[in-house]
Amino acid sequence: MDQQTRGRQLSRFYEPLVLLHTLGSTRGEHTCAELSTRENVSQLPLKDLRRMFLSELAYTCDYDKGGDTVTAIGLNSTPQNYVFWVASNSCPRRKIVPFLESLLTNLRDISITATLVTLEGVNDIAAQCIRFATPRIKKYRSHLSPLLRKCHAYLAQTEREDGKFSCPVPLCSDSMRKLARLSIEPNYKSNEDAIHNTFGLVRHYIGRLGHHFRAAKALLSCASRLPELLHDFEVRSIPTPPKSASPPADGKTRLESIMVRMLPANSPDLNRYQQALAEMDDKYQLSRRFLDNYTDFSTRVHAEIQVLEQFHVGKLSFAAGDRYIACSKPACFCCLLYFRHHPGHFVEPASHRKIYLNWRPPDLDAECDIISQNRQRDVLNSMTCDIRKEALQQIEEKIPPQAWHPDSLTGVTEEAKTPLPTVGGSVVFDAFPVEIEEPTTITDFGSTLPLFDGADMVNFSIESSDSDHCDKQARLLKNSQPDPYDFEDDSDEEGGVLL
Ligand SMILES: [Zn+2]
Helix, strand or coil: CCHHHHHHHHHHHHHHHHHHHHHCCECCCCECCCCCCHHHHHHCCHHHHHHHHHHHHHHHHCCCCCCCCCEEEEEEECCCCEEEEEEECCCCCCCHHHHHHHHHHHHHHHHHHCCCCCHHHHHHHHHHHHHHCHHHHHHHHHHHHHHHHHHHHHHHHHHHHHCCCCCCCCCCHHHHHHHHHHCCCCCCCCCCCCHHHHHHHHHHHHHHHHHHHHHHHHHHHHHHHCHHHHHCEEEEECCCCCCEECCCCCCCCEHHHHHHHHCECCCCCHHHHHHHHHHHHHHHCHHHHHHHHHCCCEEECCHHHHHHHHHHHCCCCEHHHCCCEEECCCECHHHHHHHHHCCCCCCCCCECCECCCCECCCCCCCCCCHHHHHHHHHHHHHHHHHHHHHHHHHHHHCCCCCCCCCCCCCCCCHHHCCCCCHHHCCCCCCCCCCCCCECCECEECCCCCCCCCCECCEECCCCCCCHHHHHHHHHHHHHCCCCCCCCCCCCCCCCCCCC
16 A cells, blocks of 8 residues: 555544544543452452453553553463563563563562462562552652642641541541542532542542552462463563654645535535534634644554554464453553454453544555455444544534543542442543544545445545551552652643643
8 A cells, every 4th residue: 555545544534533532532431440359369260360460460561651651461372382462652672571571470489489469479569560660650649749738728628617627648448438429529510620629639549559559469369370371471572663643634624524524425414513513613612623633643553452463463372262452551442443343353442432643553564465454444444434423423412522531440449439429430620622623525445334325435445458558558659759749740641642
């Protein structure tokens, strides 16, 4: 496929994607959840056990915030041994691979010498993981410190006003329940600075910090039941594809023309959609936001997609035939759709359902065969179909953008959870992060897939924790972050580059 055709194919893919992102970058709640039976590792079936093991490994490899170190792992079974294939958004060879080799060796050694999971073993693994994740932990702390100060000030004021003061620190499970209650959105209309949001974030960051200990415990528990994986293994890295520039907007990149391309030719619905879009444009400045989103974003092949293609193209066998790819973060919206529509029938990942415009499909090299080209074209067509449907539905119903929620789940243990009303569970920040501009004609990548019958298609084809442990855990965390407030605050949401 020549460069020009590829560029055009990608342009037509990004058009509705940027529109949907502009209508709201978060496309719903997290799908699926962390294993609710995390505390009962000894009773998990082997398949779930292996998945949990890989998932926690991927988490521990992701040593920094901001998306560059997101890590995915696929477990390959060969006649000789097990191979942990590792991909990251930045090259995993120098840091992540040596760490993972060392961690797996350490897990094997500890699980061989101790028949039961001991606190000493957990702390040993946790210390190794925390040392490696120092950049991430420092950033969590830099986010957490000002939020804690704000919460303390609020609680102190409450005490002065009505005599009630219940400080949520020290941070044990009872306090986490209090934090959950304080995070509940009030019935009256509130804004993003409302105190319940701050309490919610405090709870979130504490949960993320504590997860290093839960991960260490889960890894050891899993390792003791999966000795064969660690008996003879190797870790191999997948070369990270370079970032590339996004397709530029052109004269046709306008809301009105994109809307034409999203509907079948001569659609009787065009006027209705355009009117609805115009109304939303007036209200939310969609056109300006859409064009803003189109400027200068670089794209990358996300880590889980790299692993997917490594297994699919290389025809690698998954351990026990379980076509599962672990990732340190829930998948973004595009990765979720890519897995869903890929013919390889990989296990659909958990997703935070956020659109990252830095997403791009795997690169096709010059020697790429026609089957691979057609396969990717068909996957992109199916993705585009879903993206358009979602955008059109939102425009028709004039639904305001979805609320923001963190990429990663808070991950508090079951005992620290408290029943929350569904309205209060998520943290709302930017009510409307991005926007739109102009519409056009349906885009198709030459697939046989009928997007909309009779649509005006552009055919690209081939051409077209416990409180008892708080002190020890606090010391471990403290040792990894010597200076209190000296870290640069990274405002990136995890998992992807901001536009
Ligand atoms: Zn992704």
